[in-house]
Amino acid sequence: MPSIWRPDLPSSEITPEGLYLRRRDFLAGGAAAATGLTFGLAGCKPKVVAPPAELPALPGATKPGPFGTAEPRTPYKDVTTYNNFYELGTDKSDPAANADRLKTRPWTVAFEGEIAKPQVIDIDALIARFPLEERVYRLRCVEAWSMVIPWVGFPLGPLIKQLEPTSRAKYVAFTTKLAPDEMPGQKTSALEWPYVEGLRMDEALHPLTILAVGLYGRVLPNQDGAPVRLVVPWKYGFKSIKSIVRVRFVETQPPTSWNRQNAHEYGFYSNVNPEVDHPRWSQANERRIGELRRRVTLAFNGYGNEVAGLYAGMDLRKNF
Numbered sequence: 001m002p003s004i005w006r007p008d009l010p011s012s013e014i015t016p017e018g019l020y021l022r023r024r025d026f027l028a029g030g031a032a033a034a035t036g037l038t039f040g041l042a043g044c045k046p047k048v049v050a051p052p053a054e055l056p057a058l059p060g061a062t063k064p065g066p067f068g069t070a071e072p073r074t075p076y077k078d079v080t081t082y083n084n085f086y087e088l089g090t091d092k093s094d095p096a097a098n099a100d101r102l103k104t105r106p107w108t109v110a111f112e113g114e115i116a117k118p119q120v121i122d123i124d125a126l127i128a129r130f131p132l133e134e135r136v137y138r139l140r141c142v143e144a145w146s147m148v149i150p151w152v153g154f155p156l157g158p159l160i161k162q163l164e165p166t167s168r169a170k171y172v173a174f175t176t177k178l179a180p181d182e183m184p185g186q187k188t189s190a191l192e193w194p195y196v197e198g199l200r201m202d203e204a205l206h207p208l209t210i211l212a213v214g215l216y217g218r219v220l221p222n223q224d225g226a227p228v229r230l231v232v233p234w235k236y237g238f239k240s241i242k243s244i245v246r247v248r249f250v251e252t253q254p255p256t257s258w259n260r261q262n263a264h265e266y267g268f269y270s271n272v273n274p275e276v277d278h279p280r281w282s283q284a285n286e287r288r289i290g291e292l293r294r295r296v297t298l299a300f301n302g303y304g305n306e307v308a309g310l311y312a313g314m315d316l317r318k319n320f
């Protein structure tokens, strides 16, 4: 993404990162683990970041959903302390440190644009509207690290159908909350605010695409995009926009934050593609957080059987 960060290179090439991992593993067994003490890469300055205190359970039962991977789940501590959420800071540990400042109630999501039934839905009504499912998905960041996260949420498709899109609804545009007093990153120019993302209509309707409202069986921590975030597992992580307040159905391809920031490096589609390197680093492999040996990156993040058909006939080198 921007010059602020760099990809996860093999640990043999970056001593601090190898050190970071070993030290973290060591600490996991010691008293320091209780405070979630970790060492950021920048200058190896120690940073204290605690995983969130146990969050409330979600209302109602959660059934296992489809498409789950049997790969080991990334520990809750990592899922909640190693984040990208630029509104809450650009270091991986910043979102956890600043999470409490984001207010997630009251919260509404506005559905508007090319739909017969525009409406503003209160977040708790939205959470109660569909049966909640657990979806254990890989999330692969464009920075070449990945996690396996047991999301709790519901597919976006059935919600879109209730809104009755018109024939002009070709894309879906998502917007994150704008509240600089709650999110210090929005007082900086790290990105243009609010954060925006978009999907083509068939991508939004795909059964893999979910709105997540929790993880590990509990309410979504703020740093992971509470109270509701998108999860599109075959695309680079930045497409999975957090803390959504507006979903607009539109006729033309909407702007997206990272493409705006650097169109040369981040396209609209951003499907995980090991064959198309980022201009500044390879996308052929990745570091699974918590593991030392790098993994080979799979086309469409391993969801090719499900989604490759959406792009039949498209040149995915051009449409990256």
Ligand SMILES: Nc1nc2c(c(=O)[nH]1)N[C@H]1C(S)=C(S)[C@@H](COP(=O)(O)O)O[C@H]1N2
Binding pocket: 079, 082, 083, 084, 085, 086, 087, 139, 140, 141, 142, 176, 195, 223, 224, 225, 236, 237, 238, 239, 240, 241, 242, 243
């Ligand atoms: N609003 C918003 N959404 C965002 C981001 C962000 O900075 N702001 N970062 C994206 C990126 S780059 C990634 S990799 C994922 C990370 O999700 P996680 O922190 O829950 O693992 O969130 C995505 N959604």
Ligand SMILES: [Mo]
Binding pocket: 084, 140, 141, 142, 143, 236, 237, 238
């Ligand atoms: Mo990312």
